[in-house]
Amino acid sequence: MSAGWSVVMTRLKNLARRLARSKHGNVAVMTTLTMPLLVAAVGGAYDFGAMYQHKTNTQMAADQASLAAAKQQSDRQVQGGGSGAGTSLAAYAEKLLRLNDPQLASNAQIDSQLINDDSQVSVEVKSGIPTIFLKLIGIDRLDYEVRAVAQIAKRKYVDFYFLVDVSESMNIAATEADRLKLLKTTLKGTKGRETCFFACHEPITDFSPLSYYEMNQRAGSGKAVLRIDVLNDALRSAVDGILESNSDPNSLVKTRVALTFFSETSKIATPPTTDAAVAKKLIGNPGIYSKHTNVNQALSEFSSFLGSQGTGDSVDDPLKVAIFTTDGVRDESANAWSQIALGTIDTLSCRQIKQKTIDLAVLEIKYLEFYDYQNHFRNRVQAYYKDISPTLNNCASPGLHYVASESSDLKNGMEQLINKLHTADIRLVF
Secondary structure (H helix, E strand, O other), rough: OOOOHHHHHHHHHHHHHHHOOOOOOOHHHHHHHHHHHHHHHHHHHHHHHHHHHHHHHHHHHHHHHHHHHHHHHHHHOOOOOOOOOOOHHHHHHHHHHHHHHOOEEEEEEEEEEEEEEOOOEEEEEEEEEEOOOOHOOOOOOEEEEEEEEEOOOOOEEEEEEEEEOOOHHHOOOHHHHHHHHHHOOOOOOOOOOOOOOOOOOOOOOOOOOOOOOHHHOOOOOOOHOEEEHHHHHHHHHHHHHHHHHHHOOOOOEEEEEEEEEEEOOOOEEEEEEEOOOHHHHHOOOOOOOOOOOOOHHHHHHHHHOOOOOOOEEOOOOEEEEEEEEEEEEEEEEOOOOEEEEEEEOOOOHHHHHHOOEEEEEEEEEOOOOOOOOOHHHHOOHHHHHHHHHHHHHOOOOOOEEEOOOOOOHHHHHHHHHHHOOOOOOOOOOO
């Protein structure tokens, strides 16, 4: 029960006791005396309802004012204007408050200020409304208080590290139509393998005249689009999306990208850079294509490349996020006799990255489950196919595992992933 309602009840009880003790008067007198009590009791609910409605409106307006004032302070800090609030913050917050709550009393007390080492904006309002029915028992006004606190976002420096699978299995044709094209572009292969439409990328021409991949690359208008081609396009778009905020002087996030490619070995293509042209030029030209996928070694080396997590407070101590794109197939040399170890990845290196408090996002490019005449899928993948997605989900940080079931999903999946990682931080905390 509110303090105001307690006052009403106390006054009603006192008045009722006085009437009960009185032995004078008649019915008319009693009616005259008790009528204000009845009106106050019934009408009091109306007055309190009106007060609570005003309080709700003022709270919503205070929330909006504190968020807007926090954004203003963030912009001031980003532009080098310092964090001092002074009159400007108070005036700005009050203007927004009254704009969003036009019924707020003109004599309302409004206190807007920076708190907690200038990291938050607090907006407090003390106001009230005149009563209608409660005046009958001497209560002319019902008061209320609200408070809103918004966190001020600081400029953050964030580096996005990509680990990109470019192994043979990433070179499956992107669509059924492209698989048919790939058959046509590789008809002249030798060594008993005259066509290919599944994982055809081999870097060394160990059969004449060209490798399957080279045949397809030279097919001109008949060239098949491979999954790696679609992934490269998605990566280029991601680089643009990540780095575009750097051109906005008011942006709260300053970003860089770093690229590492892997197949049988891994290669750091570029350390963190703000140059989109440089990064995009390297995409599609990793120089380490291989028919094998030593993913566990690549993850371990990638973890070392990442180093420790930063605070994000400066370009020399950036916050780091990692993005791992793969189909999840491990296909590596097991020993000196060239036996091949097949299976899903070992998530130990994933845990090592996450233990550094670095967010690890995984974009799974779904291994297509179909049968081909060379038995690649049946012989190399089918036995552990059902375990790939759960393993990659376990590798990723919570909520950061994305699956592209078809090549057409790649760009959308990459955009969702980047948008989730690339956010500013202005929010209500009270």
